[in-house]
Amino acid sequence: MAAKTPAAKNLAATDPLEDLRLLWDSGVSWVHSHWLAIAIAVGAGLAIYFLLSMIRSFALKRALAAPGQFTLTHIVGRVLHKTKSTVLAIIAIRLVASYAQPPAIIMATVQFVFTVAVVLQVAIWAREIIIGLIQRRAADGHNETLANAMGIIRLLISVALFAIAAIVILDNMGVNVTGLVAGLGIGGIAIGLAAQGIFSDLFASLSIIFDRPFRVGETIKYDTSTATVERIGLKSTRLRSLNGELLVISNTNLLGKEITNFANLHRRRITFRIGVIYQTTPAMLRDLPALLQAQVEAGGHEFIRSSFLSFGPSSLDFELLFDVFSDDFDVVAAARTDIGIRLFEAMAAEGYEFAYPTQTTFTAAPDGTMIMPYAESSKAKPSATKAAKPA
Known part of the structure; x- marks a missing residue:
């Protein structure tokens, strides 16, 4: 019989069934030798899980009972509501796992699951916090533009946060993520350049929502036009001029010039x-x-x-x-x-007289002497003639 090649030996050494059997045997041996520590760890884990669940429920009730919408308390309630029970269970298991002294492979598995769960949960928390702060900054839950933009904002934030979470998870798994990060950066630049005009107007729209240079219903002066704001869209803003014309101006151009807001003038x-x-x-x-x-x-x-x-x-x-x-x-x-x-x-x-534009004209003869600017009266002519006759 021919001898096994090194490759065949390696294949036999990495037989999945054999690895599974070894894992089972080590697990059974661990349970028999550490059953008391395992029981204590399980009890402690259940206690920690129920304690974390009670804290979450209590904080969630307090947050939801607070008055107002888009307040900091409301945002905390949204974050707690997105906290998964599975994550609490995994956290409890990770806290008590080392006490039971499990085999290395089981501890590594627990650590990997814990890392994945916590990273994804942190991404969910960050998304809710960012979106909540955006809505709080807008300070108007019924803003039509914000309602239209929230779908895009949520999508962009979710893609960015979960992309970062995926990179963190892969890095913890030992994968070289340098090339992936570089590829994502180049892809983001390419998409940004391709949709530069769309993103420019979108960010200008968000700037109007958050910075609030004007609101719907207010009268503003843009360039040489004075008009009332009718609608703030994702790409353009609609203004109604004093003469009744509808002006449609892109948000980028609108913020590119000086704007005079006539609203909220107390005097x-x-x-x-x-x-x-x-x-x-x-x-x-x-x-x-x-x-x-x-x-x-x-x-x-x-x-x-x-x-x-x-x-x-x-x-x-x-x-x-x-x-x-x-x-x-x-x-x-x-x-x-x-x-x-x-x-x-x-x-x-009181006898005041208002002035109006007037002019006085003086006429000069060819020799420079002043003459009357109008014809002499008929009564003055005979007298002048008689005076001119010799005696």
Whole structure:
């Protein structure tokens, strides 16, 4: 009979049935020799499992009973709700396994299962915490844009976290994950470059949700357009202009320019520029700021200042500033109209005259002497003629 080759010897040495039989024999021998330690370990493991389960149940009830949604307590409740009973059992087994002094292969198996379970559970916890904090930061559970984006956000977060968990598990198994990490990095860069425009608008949308430069229903000024925000989408935002046109602007372009938000203004400052004629007396000019202040205060608004501004081409210019305390622009417009009419009535009653653009033309003769810019009257002509006749 021919002798076995080295390869055949190695194959025989790694026979699965033989390994299984050896494992069974070592397990039986371990149970017979350490039955008391195993019993104690099992009892301690059950006690630890029930203790962890009670702690989870108690904390979960307290978290769910707390008022409010998307609070830190609510997020803790979501995390506890995602804690699996199987993971608690594996943790209990790992804590008492070394006391029973199991064979090396059983201890290695327990350690491997423990690592896989804990890594996956941590990934689930991290996903719930991140998503909960995102919803808490948005501070609006009924936000339509956030509701539409949550599916994509959950998918991206889940893929990233479980990819990291898989790498950690493979690394604990002794697999060289350097090439895998490099491949995932290159693949992520390629996908990011291919969908650059889509991700740019998506992240701009999330920036609007979290940073909240404006909200639906608020009036903003974008570039040269003043409009009301109707909807914030994943790719674009819809604005309704003052003239009624619908403006659809990509989120990236919208955040790329200066935005003026007219919402939540507890006060609006109104400025009037008032010009009076140059024939106004100095005493009336000195009294004018007090007159303007009195009319503003009579209208129930806060007077800021009134002062002489400049010598205009056709007027002596004064400036009036006052504040109207209201968030409603219609109320502000009505207040501006009321104060304007009050000022007109009061100044007219005191004899002030409003200036308007005027020009005076002077005409010169060819020799440079000033002449009348209009024809002489018919009554003056005979007198001039008689004066010109010789005596």
